[in-house]
Amino acid sequence: MRWKPLLFVAVLSGTGGTVAAQTEHGAFIITLGRDTVAIDQYARTARFLDGALLIRSPVTRVATYKASLREDGTIERLESRWWTPVPDAGPPQPADVVATFFGDSVRIDYLRGSDIRQVTVAAGHGTVPLVHSVYSAVLYEQALRQGFSAGSRDFSVEWLALGRRARVSTTSVAARGQDSVSIEFFAGTMVARVDDIGHILGLHGQESTAKFTAERVADIDMELVAADFGARDAAGRGLGTMSPRDTVRGLVSGAMLEVDYSRPSKRDRIVWGGVVPWNTVWRTGANLATHFTTDADLVIEGVTVPAGSYTLFTWPTQQETQLIISKQTGQWGTVYREENDLARIVMRVEQLDQPVEKFTITIGDHDGTEMIALEWDDRRYWVPVAVKGE
Secondary structure (H helix, E strand, O other): OOOOOOOOEEEOOOOOOEEEOOOEEEEEEEEEOOEEEEEEEEEEOOOEEEEEEEEOOOOOEEEEEEEEEOOOOOEEEEEEEEEOOOOOOOOOOOOEEEEEEEOOEEEEEEEEOOEEEEEEEEOOOOOEEEOOOOOOHHHHHHHHHHHHHOOOOOEEEEEEEOOOOOEEEEEEEEEEOOOEEEEEEOOEEEEEEEOOOOOEEEEEEEEEOOOOEEEEEOOOOHHHHHHHHHHHHHOOOOOOOOOOEEEEEEEEOOEEEEEEEEOOEOOOOOOEOOOEOOOOOEOOOOOEOEEEEEOOOEEEOOEEEOOEEEEEEEEEOOOOEEEEEEOOOOOEOOOOOHHHEEEEEEOEEEEEEEEEEEEEEEEEEEOOEEEEEEEEEEEEEEEEEEEOOO
16 A cells, blocks of 8 residues: 555643544546546645645556645645556656755755755745646645635745756736636646635636646545556556657658647547637647748748748637747747747638547648648648749
8 A cells, every 4th residue: 555544643732642633635536528637635634734646647657745734834845756556667757756845945855766866946935846737736725725824815826846857936826706716827727616715626727728627526545546547558548648749741742841749639528619719829739839841942822931940830710710830949839929920821621520539730632732731620720832933
C-alpha cells in the first residue's frame, strides 16, 4: 500500500490523553471529454495535508504528496514522490521533490536515486506548490481556502511550479457570481464552484487551453484505480500521449511542403465553438505552435507566401474562418502576436460525412485542387495552394 488516508493523533493539552484529530477526506475525478485523465485525492487535518495525484498520460503514474501546514493554514513544507503501477513504463519518472518554505524563499530538493539537485527561489508567504501544473485540483483548493480565510473572494495567489525548472508566478482569483470564482493559471482561466470556506465542488477549464472538468467525490480507492489504469497501459489500451506530435509532408508542383503539429482528439466533445472557441485565436492543434515550411514561393488564395518557415494559427467564427500565417517560429502554441502576421486568409469549409476523431492536417490533391486542409469532427477547412509562377 503506497498511499492511505491520514490517521493523525492529536494530544489534548492538560488531559494526558489523546483523540484522533478530525480528518477531512475528498477526491476529484478529472476528465477530458469522455476520458478520465487524472484523479486527485486527499486527507486533511488542521496541520497536515496528504494527497495522491494519479496522471494517466503518457502512462499511469501516481504522485503521493504530504504537506505540513502552519497555524494559519498555509503550506510550510511539501514533499512528493512518484510511482507507477507498471515498472519502467514510458519515459523516465519525474524527480521526487521536497519544497521547504522559509522567510521569503523556498528551497527545492530534486531527488533522483542518490542524486540530489537543490535550488532556491523567491517565494512569498502562502505560496502554493503544484505537484502538476494542470491537474492539481487539491492544491488549487488549498489556495482558495487560504484566500477565503482572509474574508475575500478576490485575491492574488503565488504558485510554485515543481517541474524540472522551478518557477513562481502570481495570478488572481476573482468572485464570479454567488457560488463561483475564476482562477487564473498558466493555461488560461479555470472556474470553480465553491462553498463558503473555499471547498471546490466542481472545476472546469473550458476558458483555458486545458479544457478539463473536475468533479468532487467523497472518496475513491486510488490503489484499485491505479492498478486498473496500469493494466490498460500494459495491454496497449492506455491514453498514451494526449495530443501526439505528427508531421505531414506533401508535394505541390514539385515544391515540398511540411507541417509539424500536435493532434488533439474529439473525445465526445463539441469541437467547433467548444474545444475550439469562436472569435479567439486557435493554435491549430495543441502544445507547441503548428509549424509550416515550404521550399518554394507559394500563392495561397492570391497571397504570396515566400519560401521559408512559419507558424499557422486560426481565427474561427461562425461566419468565416481565417488561416493566419505568422512569421514567428519556435514558440509555444499560446504565444501569438498579431504584428508577426504575414497574412490572414479566409478558408473554405465543407461538411464531412463521417466525423474525424483526431485533428488532422493534409497536404495534396483533393478533387483536382492542391490544398492544405484542416479536418476535425464534422468539418474540413481548406485553402488552395499553388507554386508561384506555375
